[in-house]
Amino acid sequence: MEHPIPQNITSFEFHLVGDMTLKQFGFLAVGCVLAYLTFLILFSHSSFISIILMIGFALTGAMFAFIPISDRPLDHWVKAFFRAIYTPTIGWWQNPFAKKVKSTKTDPVFNNRLQNYLVAHNLEISPPKFTSPIGGPKLVRIAPRILPPQQPILPPLPQPIPQPVITIPLPPKFTPSTPVVTIAEKPKMVQKSLVLTSLPNVVNGIVTDFSGNYIENVIVIIHNQDGIPVRASKTNKLGQFSGATPLPAGLYNVTFEKEGLSFETLQINLNNEIMPALSIQPMKGIS
Numbered sequence: 001m002e003h004p005i006p007q008n009i010t011s012f013e014f015h016l017v018g019d020m021t022l023k024q025f026g027f028l029a030v031g032c033v034l035a036y037l038t039f040l041i042l043f044s045h046s047s048f049i050s051i052i053l054m055i056g057f058a059l060t061g062a063m064f065a066f067i068p069i070s071d072r073p074l075d076h077w078v079k080a081f082f083r084a085i086y087t088p089t090i091g092w093w094q095n096p097f098a099k100k101v102k103s104t105k106t107d108p109v110f111n112n113r114l115q116n117y118l119v120a121h122n123l124e125i126s127p128p129k130f131t132s133p134i135g136g137p138k139l140v141r142i143a144p145r146i147l148p149p150q151q152p153i154l155p156p157l158p159q160p161i162p163q164p165v166i167t168i169p170l171p172p173k174f175t176p177s178t179p180v181v182t183i184a185e186k187p188k189m190v191q192k193s194l195v196l197t198s199l200p201n202v203v204n205g206i207v208t209d210f211s212g213n214y215i216e217n218v219i220v221i222i223h224n225q226d227g228i229p230v231r232a233s234k235t236n237k238l239g240q241f242s243g244a245t246p247l248p249a250g251l252y253n254v255t256f257e258k259e260g261l262s263f264e265t266l267q268i269n270l271n272n273e274i275m276p277a278l279s280i281q282p283m284k285g286i287s
Contacts, residue, residue, distance in 0.1 A: 200270075204243065205220075209281065218234065230247065248270075254267075
């Protein structure tokens with residue numbers, strides 16, 4: 001009974017035409033293409049050099065494709081040549097089957113276990129006086145040692161958790177005999193002689209209601225004798241108003257406007273003196 005011979009299928013090369021493989025066809029095609037490009041580029045300038053280069057490219061492609069050396073193609077020898085030049089010649093060999101043994105000389109876990117075993121069996125490690133067949137230190141039994149009694153290590157007692165101290169304030173003592181004094185809020189008084197400006201011929205004043213409370217956002221308009229507005233301002237939170245610049249001396253009419261309130265038209269005479277603050281109140285019974 002015959003069996004097929006096993007072959008390495010990875011080294012199989014596809015045959016393109018007859019016994020010519022695809023690799024051989026590639027080398028031959030590259031040589032022919034280079035020869036054709038040389039003909040197109042250099043033949044018109046130098047026919048002799050172009051013919052030599054064309055023959056060289058064609059022969060090189062044929063050599064790489066069909067001429068082996070020692071049953072190996074020419075590209076194999078070219079690769080080996082460059083590999084021998086650029087690869088370093090110094091190498092080393094390492095046994096791949098050698099097992100890596102971890103050193104126990106600096107292993108603290110191994111040293112602790114070895115020390116506990118020696119103490120438990122009353123043994124100690126003595127320096128070797130001879131070379132044993134298997135190597136390593138010699139174990140010698142010694143007399144038992146009496147270790148001093150050790151006090152048991154007790155765990156620390158749990159510390160009590162401090163409890164927060166809650167302080168409840170006591171209510172103030174109320175004495176019936178102590179009189180309770182109620183301070184009534186005094187009404188705001190309007191100063192009649194208050195001066196809001198230091199410039200002459202500047203109209204200023206304060207607008208309040210009947211209880212003495214200041215009225216805010218009252219529009220104050222000053223008209224000349226012809227009824228033309230010359231100044232306009234608005235009261236602030238304290239009910240105060242004042243002009244920005246002085247006016248020429250003469251007679252003026254001052255009007256006040258506020259939603260829900262009605263004021264009388266005030267006529268004033270400016271004579272180049274500092275004018276005291278006017279006290280303005282709305283008319284009663286009119287809203």
